[in-house]
Amino acid sequence: MPKISDTTKGxxxxxxxxxxxxxxxxxxxxxxxxxxxxVDSIHAISDQDxxxxxxxxxxxxxxxxxxxxPPGGGAALEIGCGTGxxxxxxxxxxxxxxxxxxxxxxxxxxxxxxxHLRNVSFHVGNGYDLAPFGxxxxxxxxxxxxxQHMPKTTAYNYFTESRRVLRPNGVLRFQVPNILRDDHxxxxxxxxxxxxxxxxxxxxxxxxxxxxxxLARAGFRVEDLSDGMAVVARKADDVTADVAIRERxxxxxxxxxxxEREAQLxxxxxxxxxxxxxxxxxxxxxxxxxxxxxxxxLRRSR
Ligand SMILES: C[S@@+](CC[C@H](N)C(=O)[O-])C[C@H]1O[C@@H](n2cnc3c(N)ncnc32)[C@H](O)[C@@H]1O
Numbered sequence: 513m514p515k516i517s518d519t520t521k522g523x524x525x526x527x528x529x530x531x532x533x534x535x536x537x538x539x540x541x542x543x544x545x546x547x548x549x550x551v552d553s554i555h556a557i558s559d560q561d562x563x564x565x566x567x568x569x570x571x572x573x574x575x576x577x578x579x580x581x582p583p584g585g586g587a588a589l590e591i592g593c594g595t596g597x598x599x600x601x602x603x604x605x606x607x608x609x610x611x612x613x614x615x616x617x618x619x620x621x622x623x624x625x626x627x628h629l630r631n632v633s634f635h636v637g638n639g640y641d642l643a644p645f646g647x648x649x650x651x652x653x654x655x656x657x658x659x660q661h662m663p664k665t666t667a668y669n670y671f672t673e674s675r676r677v678l679r680p681n682g683v684l685r686f687q688v689p690n691i692l693r694d695d696h697x698x699x700x701x702x703x704x705x706x707x708x709x710x711x712x713x714x715x716x717x718x719x720x721x722x723x724x725x726x727l728a729r730a731g732f733r734v735e736d737l738s739d740g741m742a743v744v745a746r747k748a749d750d751v752t753a754d755v756a757i758r759e760r761x762x763x764x765x766x767x768x769x770x771x772e773r774e775a776q777l778x779x780x781x782x783x784x785x786x787x788x789x790x791x792x793x794x795x796x797x798x799x800x801x802x803x804x805x806x807x808x809x810l811r812r813s814r
């Protein structure tokens with residue numbers, strides 16, 4: 513577990529790191545991301561080394577998203593789209609692809625980068641809803657590395673808005689850091705350094721159960737939830753997640769309790785197997801005795 517004084521968890525000294533969230537309102541968030549886009553949009557968005565690797569980095573995400581589109585493409589929306597890192601790869605798979613972002617600067621860079629893609633549109637949003645879009649207009653809404661950078665109340669509002677703009681059975685896919693995973697907790701711990709008291713960085717960590725709860729309240733059934741908390745949820749009337757998902761969440765939230773339950777269950781299964789074997793041995797003894805009696809009936813009468 514890194515300590516606050518641990519140099520390996522120290523600061524990088526980059527210009528981006530010197531940016532700070534200067535307030536709690538959405539205006540402060542907008543300003544933060546506008547400045548981040550001007551300073552270094554590539555590193556503000558992802559951990560890529562350079563512009564070249566940034567260009568290809570969205571391909572992996574596209575591989576996860578494309579199978580969630582209906583046959584023939586469909587319409588998709590990215591919340592917190594940045595400069596369109598993922599959109600540039602997903603666009604050929606969609607009929608129409610929209611991106612919305614709180615930062616006009618990110619959107620401007622995105623429009624320039626993807627001007628050649630006719631089915632792509634960027635929108636500057638107010639940072640908490642999907643007002644530019646009508647009800648039931650999308651087959652897929654997704655968000656990557658964005659919900660973690662806004663207050664949980666705002667992320668939840670985006671969930672309810674996603675339900676509104678999705679068609680019946682439409683899919684919402686996103687990812688947020690899982691604070692119950694050790695490496696994600698260590699990343700959380702990084703922000704406990706005193707430096708971040710003076711330079712607040714907008715970053716939130718989630719537990720799997722709060723994600724499942726918030727999605728159910730917003731009208732989604734969770735269909736997949738990975739260790740790294742990549743979540744696939746479907747707009748549904750019955751929002752009860754499958755047993756497999758509930759077990760996965762319970763394993764994260766209560767690992768010791770689940771391990772004890774599993775050990776208890778294994779003990780019960782072993783005892784039942786032993787009892788079964790005993791019954792079988794008894795059954796065989798009876799059968800042998802019955803066969804002997806039939807074979808030597810006189811011995812019995814003597
Ligand atoms: C780390 S970048 C990720 C960009 C893009 N999703 C990607 O993976 O390439 C986070 C983006 O979320 C945007 N963002 C932050 N808060 C937002 C909010 N409340 N509403 C919409 N976008 C927001 C930022 O402006 C920024 O472009």
